[in-house]
Amino acid sequence: MKRLMIFVAFFMSSLAFAQDEIYTGYFSSKALSGYDTVAYFTDHKPVEGNAKFTAKYKGADWYFVSQEHLDMFKAEPEKYAPQYGGYCAWAVSAKNDFASADPKEWAVVDGKLYLNYDDDIKHKWDQDPALHIKQADANWPKLISK
Structure with missing residues (x-):
């Protein structure tokens, strides 16, 4: 039990740290x-x-x-690097939060690369990429400065 509590405390404290600008896992x-x-x-x-x-x-x-x-x-x-540091573009847009991304779930829109978490999330992204890009562009500067 004590080990579990230490693990939970460590995990929760790691969430308080700022995210890296580029997602690497x-x-x-x-x-x-x-x-x-x-x-x-x-x-x-x-x-x-x-x-x-x-x-x-x-x-x-x-x-x-x-x-x-x-x-x-x-x-x-800057031309080739994925938007939002390679984090899930839908999560940055819809959840105003960070999430990992799968390099196989991607889209190039207006010459920019966007990655998403998985096929289901990519399907949500594909419903309205312009809206998600607009929302994510607004959310990203605040997210990365946390």
Whole structure:
């Protein structure tokens, strides 16, 4: 029982800390779980990156499939990095909160990459992406400054 209470206290105290600007998960420093963020724009699908082609950006490690993609990202990281730091775009919009995102649940809208938690959430996002983008754009600055 004592161990459970210590675990709960530790977990609850970790929720009080600010979120990282880029979502990497708890035990990783990989942005997009190691998927190549440029590939969403060039290949129009999620593609796992390669550890031979990495960059550090906003405290996270970004993986790419080729030197070409790495160079493209380095030249314009804001163009290729997912919106809302790669957190679930629907959660930022609808819940005004952080949630993890699955790199396989994605959309490019007006040249920007958005990720969502899972297929069900992506379906909710797809009902009105323009509204969710508007809401998330308004919520994001306050969320990230917490």
